[in-house]
Amino acid sequence: MEYEQLKLDNQLCFRLYTAARLTIGAYHPYLDPLGITYPQYLVLLVLWEQDKQPVNDIAHKLFLETNTVTPLLQRMEKAGLVKRAKGKEDTRQRIVSLTKKGIEMREQAKHIPDCLSDEIIQITGEEEEFVRMIPTLDKLIEGLKRTTNNK
Amino acid sequence: MEYEQLKLDNQLCFRLYTAARLTIGAYHPYLDPLGITYPQYLVLLVLWEQDKQPVNDIAHKLFLETNTVTPLLQRMEKAGLVKRAKGKEDTRQRIVSLTKKGIEMREQAKHIPDCLSDEIIQITGEEEEFVRMIPTLDKLIEGLKRTTNNK
DNA sequence: TAATTTTGCATCGTGAACGATATAAATAAG
DNA sequence: CTTATTTATATCGTTCACGATGCAAAATTA
Numbered sequence: 001m002e003y004e005q006l007k008l009d010n011q012l013c014f015r016l017y018t019a020a021r022l023t024i025g026a027y028h029p030y031l032d033p034l035g036i037t038y039p040q041y042l043v044l045l046v047l048w049e050q051d052k053q054p055v056n057d058i059a060h061k062l063f064l065e066t067n068t069v070t071p072l073l074q075r076m077e078k079a080g081l082v083k084r085a086k087g088k089e090d091t092r093q094r095i096v097s098l099t100k101k102g103i104e105m106r107e108q109a110k111h112i113p114d115c116l117s118d119e120i121i122q123i124t125g126e127e128e129e130f131v132r133m134i135p136t137l138d139k140l141i142e143g144l145k146r147t148t149n150n151k
Numbered sequence: 152m153e154y155e156q157l158k159l160d161n162q163l164c165f166r167l168y169t170a171a172r173l174t175i176g177a178y179h180p181y182l183d184p185l186g187i188t189y190p191q192y193l194v195l196l197v198l199w200e201q202d203k204q205p206v207n208d209i210a211h212k213l214f215l216e217t218n219t220v221t222p223l224l225q226r227m228e229k230a231g232l233v234k235r236a237k238g239k240e241d242t243r244q245r246i247v248s249l250t251k252k253g254i255e256m257r258e259q260a261k262h263i264p265d266c267l268s269d270e271i272i273q274i275t276g277e278e279e280e281f282v283r284m285i286p287t288l289d290k291l292i293e294g295l296k297r298t299t300n301n302k
Numbered sequence: 303t304a305a306t307t308t309t310g311c312a313t314c315g316t317g318a319a320c321g322a323t324a325t326a327a328a329t330a331a332g
Numbered sequence: 333c334t335t336a337t338t339t340a341t342a343t344c345g346t347t348c349a350c351g352a353t354g355c356a357a358a359a360t361t362a
Contacts, residue, residue, distance in 0.1 A: 003257065005264040008196045008212065012281055013178065013267070015288035016171040017189075018214045021349075022295035023164045038168075039318065045159045056340060061159065063169045068319050070342055075317075092327045092340045106154060113156040116164065123294035129287050130163055136280050137166035143274030144173035172319075190348065207310060219349050221312055226347075243310045243357050 026119055030112045034105060040076055041109070043069070047082065047098050048106050054093040055084075063145060081105070177270055181263045185256060191227055192260070194220070198233065198249050199257050205244040206235075214296060232256070 008014060024038045031041055039062075046061050047053065059069040073096055076082045081102040087093030121127045159165060175189045182192055190213075197212050198204065210220040224247055227233045232253040238244030272278045 003199065003261055006196055006199055006257065006261055008193070008200065010264060011196070012271075012285060013171070013174040013189075014193060015285055015292065016167060016174055019288045019291050019295075020164070020167040020171040022214065022292060022299065023167055025299055025350095026295055027164065037317065038164075042159070042165060045157055045162070048154065048157055049159065054340075055342095063173065064318095065320060066341060067321085067343080072318075074342095087340090090328070090340080094341065106157065110154055110157055113161065119298075120163075120291070120294075123298055124290050130291065133284050133287055134163060134166055136284055137170045139275050140170050140271070140281065141166065141173060143271075144170075144177055147270075147274055148173065148176055176320095188347065205310075206312095215348095216350060217311060218313080218351085223348075225312095238310090241310080241358070245311065 023116075026116060027112070030109075030115055034108060035079065036076075036081070036105075039064075039072055040081070041112075043072060043076060044081070044098075044102065044105065044109070047096065047102065052095050052097045054087065054095055056093070058096060063141065076102075174267075177267060178263070181260075181266060185259060186230065187227075187232070187256075190215075190223055191232070192263075194223060194227065195232070195249075195253065195256065195260070198247065198253065203246050203248045205238065205246055207244070209247060214292065227253075 004010070027038050027041065031038060034041075036044070042062055043058060046058050055066055055069055055073065058073075059066045062069070073082060073084060073094075077084055080099055083097050083099055084094045085097065087095050117127060120130055124130070155161070178189050178192065182189060185192075187195070193213055194209060197209050206217055206220055206224065209224075210217045213220070224233060224235060224245075228235055231250055234248050234250055235245045236248065238246050268278060271281055275281070
């Protein structure tokens, strides 16, 4: 059939796009009580690993553009989760640091990854199959990141 | 370590989210010349498989809400890709059909899936590993779809 | 048949994502 | 030292994605 390859069933990207959206949806019951969104949760993960980072470092670790992260951080600042201070050595930089509220949220969030794992196991019967996707996804992400940067 | 599970490296969802965004980015060189976005391309895939469908069917096949698809279709109508007509039997329905322009775009788009496959092979050296993710992603999508509907 | 509930779609508001562009500071080139 | 370029961040406009809500038509129930 001439158009066989256009069938939705054959598309990998559509699966990734849908799986990502639905998985983010599964975070809602845990993030809503904290008053944060999934991308904001990702920013917190980055800052919990290492506090006081410039916008660029956060964006880079999340594979996002700074023009996505800046408004995200502004909303998080308004919500009292982070502070944004001018850099000392390089005044162009904005050093993002956690507030007391942002630091304390780590304690409330620490169970979330295990909750999600449990949910996936409940839903699908096993976890191993999903863990096995991780290196493949990493390979894809690294490859795509390299090629789009060479544009 | 107490917060080990909060490390970004350990998160499956973050991989899915990032891989989806970057893969959609890889479609840009092919979709931009056609003047369509990735979600619009998905709508066209659905309509190319079967023309004249109500909004609800399109949304369901893409695992999206109708309040996401409606404005998407309105933009596509303005771009001259689809028509939206009141349903005959059920007047609540809006039957979406392809215009001449929408039908003809199929010919220009038919090579896109192969281009993307080639790109993934070039980037990563092989394709098989990614094809193997598809049934796992389907299992995850179906599972998540079921549980979120039972809410 | 009349009242109630459900269904299909649309509208509104908020928060991403990202291309394009702007701005100021740092760096490099002249 | 001055000019040009790069870098770090911010702003703007457009398009999703989706929860909440609205509305009219259809289906169900009384």
